Amino acid sequence: MSSTAMHQTEKATASPIRAIHTPLTKLLDVKVPVLLAPMSTGGGGALAAQVTKYGGFAFIPAGDDTVENLKKEVQAFEDIVKPSPATQVPVGIGFLVWYLDAKHKELLIAALDLKVKAVLLAFGDHMDRWINFVRDYDQANGHSTIIFVVVHSGEQAAAAAELGADVVVAQGIEAGGHGASYAPPLMVQLSVVQKAIPDNGPLIVAAGGIMTGSHIAALLTAGAHGCILGTRFLVAQESYYTPSQRNAMVAAKINTATKRTLAFDYMVGSLGWPEGIDGRALKNLTTQEFDAGEPVEEIRAKYEVAEREGDASRIATWAGLGVVLLTRTNEPVKDIMHELTEECFTRLKAVCMLLDN
Ligand SMILES: Cc1cc2nc3c(=O)[nH]c(=O)nc-3n(C[C@H](O)[C@H](O)[C@H](O)COP(=O)(O)O)c2cc1C
Known part of the structure; x- marks a missing residue:
């Protein structure tokens, strides 16, 4: 890196993250609509904490893990973020629905008992069962958990809206990790999902191949309320990748x-x-x-x-x-979040300048 470029990077990372407002940032009470994906084998509480610290919202994967490990990861998050004990833990937990179906609901109960802010449900034929389970559990315990549902088609998006999901994650074929082999590319998927849900339906988060602030700006411009990134954070210092x-x-x-x-x-x-x-x-x-x-x-x-x-x-x-866009192997999340949000901010401003007034 040239000394001028290095100086500019240092200047950018020293400044606070600039806010980018969407209905999703309001719902989650965060500064920017940048979300860390739940990634089994990829990251846990420490990675999630860094993304949270720099203005985003993060998911910790429950995957096929044990309750003990899940609690350990949430504790690692809390040790860094230090949320007030009186409030919800400002983190989400990602669940594999087929794994919950296979009688592992104790993972979901553990997350709800920990009072996490959000859960993300992905990959299962019984989404209704688990959305209803969370709503009933919340009602019995005086909580309110934000429910994200990952969808791969218009039918799935419409069903999630009908079931009262708060947010649908439109995952495109580009995504790393598990996804649907039948999913279209993200830009098409986003429009499919937008058309499938009513105007007052769930918010929409885009996922799959998102690597840069320009990508985030493009997706926000196309109507997404936020973006979930996985692969981009796998080279972060706190990632579990070897x-x-x-x-x-x-x-x-x-x-x-x-x-x-x-x-x-x-x-x-x-x-x-x-x-x-x-x-x-x-x-x-x-x-x-x-x-x-x-x-x-x-x-x-x-x-x-x-x-x-x-x-x-x-x-x-x-x-x-998007893996082809990675150039560095061990980056601080702070730098990644600054790079993503500064570029997004600049692009959004540039787009506004295309208009007469
Ligand atoms: C290493 C890795 C592990 C993943 N594990 C999960 C998981 O446990 N649960 C889940 O819902 N999605 C999982 N995903 C998918 C992500 O939630 C997300 O949709 C994806 O990372 C977005 O695409 P991108 O990696 O191109 O940004 C995983 C993705 C990766 C790369």
Whole structure:
């Protein structure tokens, strides 16, 4: 980086994050409509705390974790953010609905008992059951939890609106990690979802391939109320990705570096995803051998060795199509949040200048 560029970056990160207002920032009581995605294997309470500290809203993944670990991650968040004990914990927890269906509702109960501000429900055929569960639990306990529902089609968005979700997450095919193989690109998905829900329906958050402030500005201009980013934060200092995974992401420079696959789910035995759901990750030896039809047990044996080393040549490095834009491997969240919000702010201002008055 040139000394002028470095000076400008230092100047930008020293200044406070500038507010960007949308109905979502009002609902969540945050400064900017930038959200950290729940990312199993990717991040926990410490990463979420940094995003919160710099004006965004963050999700911690419950995934297929234990109640004990979930509590540990929320505690790690609280240790940094230090919310007032009288208020809700200003964080969200992301749930895999098929995992809740498989009798793991204790995770959801633990989150609600911790009084987290929001829950995100994704990937399941019984969304109604869990939205109603949260509403009933809240009513019995005098809480009010904001419910996000991840959708991949107009029908799913309309159903989520009907069920009273507060926010729908329109996830496009670009997204890293699990998503729908049938989802259209995000810009199309956003319009599909907008058309499917009524004017006074849930707020809309965009997800999938969002990497820059310009992307966020474009999506806000197109009517999204906020953006969820996953891959962009995987190179943050507080991410759980190993050095090998980070290096593999920064080295990925072509659009075919990732693929949608269930190969890694076969490796770790997480095979309860609803029809049409798979995950986008960097291609590596595991996907290569899986696609070539090598016996799963043999690939798994090599996978387990690689897992101990955190070796990205075999383990899952979930990443979205935007991975090609990553250039650095170990960034402070502070810098990422400044870069995203400053660029978004500048773009939005520039767009306003296109008008006569
Ligand atoms: C490493 C990784 C793990 C993920 N784990 C989850 C998860 O546990 N629950 C979930 O709802 N979504 C999960 N996702 C999907 C994200 O919520 C989000 O939709 C996605 O990251 C957005 O796309 P992007 O990565 O291109 O920004 C994961 C994504 C990644 C990259």
